[in-house]
Amino acid sequence: MKHKQVLRLSVVFEELKEAQVDKIMCLCQAEEYEAGGTIFSEKSPAKNLYVLEKGKVALQMHRLVEPGQLGGRVTVDIVAPSEVFGWSAVVEAHPYTLTAVCLEPTEVLAIDGARLRALMAEDHDIGYLMFRRLIRVVACRLDEARQLLVSERMQASYA
Amino acid sequence: MDKTKGTALRVVVASETPELRDQIVQLVEREPGVKVVGQASNAIEVIARAKILKPEVTVVDPYLPYQFGLDGIPLSRMSGLDAAMSVAEEPAGGMAILLSNVNPLPSRDNRLEASAELCRYAEGFYVPLSLRHLQLEAAPMDRVVFADVWAGETPPLHHKALTLSDNLLVWGGLALVAGLALMLTLIMVIVGAPLAAGGLFAILVGLAIKGVVRCLRGSVSREGEPPE
Structure with a gap:
C-alpha cells in the first residue's frame, strides 16, 4: 500500500486509474541503498525505471576531458522523493546516460523496464498517459538545463 | 596553552550561507582536537582551499553552489558531492565528509543545539561519528564519507x-x-x-x-x- 501511494504521488503515474496503477505495481520491486551507494552507473544496461520513495539521489555524468578520455563526475540533478529517474529503461533500452548515487539512506521502487515497455505496448492507454507525463517532466528538466547553461555562459562571458 | 595545537585535526568547512557554515564549524569543533582552518561558500572555493590548506578532513554541504554568478546568484546548487569527490581525489586532499542532511541545524540565535552531533548511518541506524576515528579507520578508497546531523532532543x-x-x-x-x-x-x-x-x-x-x-x-x- 505504501509503495502504491508513492507511485500515485509520482507525476508520471498520477493520471493513471487504479487498475492501471495495479498493473504497474506488479512490475515493481522495493530496493534499499545506503548513503554513497550507486543505484546504476553510466553506460550500464538500463534495466529499471526508478521512483524515489525516500532519500536523495544525485545524478552524475562523466565529463569528457579529451576525446575518449573521461574526467571526474559532475552532478547534473538531485532527485527528490516521488520523482522518477532512469528514463533510459522506458524510452529505449539504451544504456543509462547518468550515474545515480545516493546522498543519504535511500528507498526506491524499481520498475522492470522491459516488462513496462511490454505493458505500454499492450495497453496503449497506459503508454499514452505515461509518455505524456514523462515528456512534460523531460521538457521541464531540459528547460532547467538550458537556464543553467545560459547563466553559466553569461558568467563566463562577463568574467 | 592548547594541548591539541600540535596534533589538531585540520578541517575545512563548505556551505553556501555564513549562518550554516558557522553552525557546521561549531558542530565540528565540539570534538576535542579538531580545528577548522578554512571555510568556503562554493565548490570552486572549497577545492582551492583544500589544495592550499591541505586539511585532513573537508566537510561539505550537499547543496553547495558551483560558484556565484552575476549579481551573486548561486549557480548549480548541487555541487556538494562533486566538490567532495574532487577534494578526496587530490593526492593531499584528505578525506571529504558530505553532510547528507543539514536541515536539523537550528537557526535560532545562530547557536547550535546542545544535542546536535555528527552521525553516520550504519547497519540501519544513525551512530555518532568521530572525525578522528574516521580518519584513522577509513580505507584509502573510502575517502568520501556520507554523514548526517543529528539534532534530536535526546540521543536515540x-x-x-x-x-x-x-x-x-x-x-x-x-x-x-x-x-x-x-x-x-x-x-x-x-x-x-x-x-x-x-x-x-x-x-x-x-x-x-x-x-x-x-x-x-x-x-x-x-x-x-x-x-x-
Whole structure:
C-alpha cells in the first residue's frame, strides 16, 4: 500500500486509474541503498525505471576531458522523493546516460523496464498517459538545463 | 596553552550561507582536537582551499553552489558531492565528509543545539561519528564519507544499546580468552572458570542486545532518524 501511494504521488503515474496503477505495481520491486551507494552507473544496461520513495539521489555524468578520455563526475540533478529517474529503461533500452548515487539512506521502487515497455505496448492507454507525463517532466528538466547553461555562459562571458 | 595545537585535526568547512557554515564549524569543533582552518561558500572555493590548506578532513554541504554568478546568484546548487569527490581525489586532499542532511541545524540565535552531533548511518541506524576515528579507520578508497546531523532532543536509545553491546562483546571476549588460558594452567582453574563463564555470559548478553535492537530496527530507526 505504501509503495502504491508513492507511485500515485509520482507525476508520471498520477493520471493513471487504479487498475492501471495495479498493473504497474506488479512490475515493481522495493530496493534499499545506503548513503554513497550507486543505484546504476553510466553506460550500464538500463534495466529499471526508478521512483524515489525516500532519500536523495544525485545524478552524475562523466565529463569528457579529451576525446575518449573521461574526467571526474559532475552532478547534473538531485532527485527528490516521488520523482522518477532512469528514463533510459522506458524510452529505449539504451544504456543509462547518468550515474545515480545516493546522498543519504535511500528507498526506491524499481520498475522492470522491459516488462513496462511490454505493458505500454499492450495497453496503449497506459503508454499514452505515461509518455505524456514523462515528456512534460523531460521538457521541464531540459528547460532547467538550458537556464543553467545560459547563466553559466553569461558568467563566463562577463568574467 | 592548547594541548591539541600540535596534533589538531585540520578541517575545512563548505556551505553556501555564513549562518550554516558557522553552525557546521561549531558542530565540528565540539570534538576535542579538531580545528577548522578554512571555510568556503562554493565548490570552486572549497577545492582551492583544500589544495592550499591541505586539511585532513573537508566537510561539505550537499547543496553547495558551483560558484556565484552575476549579481551573486548561486549557480548549480548541487555541487556538494562533486566538490567532495574532487577534494578526496587530490593526492593531499584528505578525506571529504558530505553532510547528507543539514536541515536539523537550528537557526535560532545562530547557536547550535546542545544535542546536535555528527552521525553516520550504519547497519540501519544513525551512530555518532568521530572525525578522528574516521580518519584513522577509513580505507584509502573510502575517502568520501556520507554523514548526517543529528539534532534530536535526546540521543536515540539504540546508540546507547549498540555501544553497550559492543563493549560487552569486546570485554566478554577478552574475559573468555583470559579465563580459558588460566584454566589451561590447571592451577588457576578456580579463577579461570568463573572468568570464562562471566566472559561467555557477557558475549551472550551483548549478542542478545544486538538481536533485540535489530528486531526493533523498523520502529527504532524511525524514532532515531533526524527530523526532516
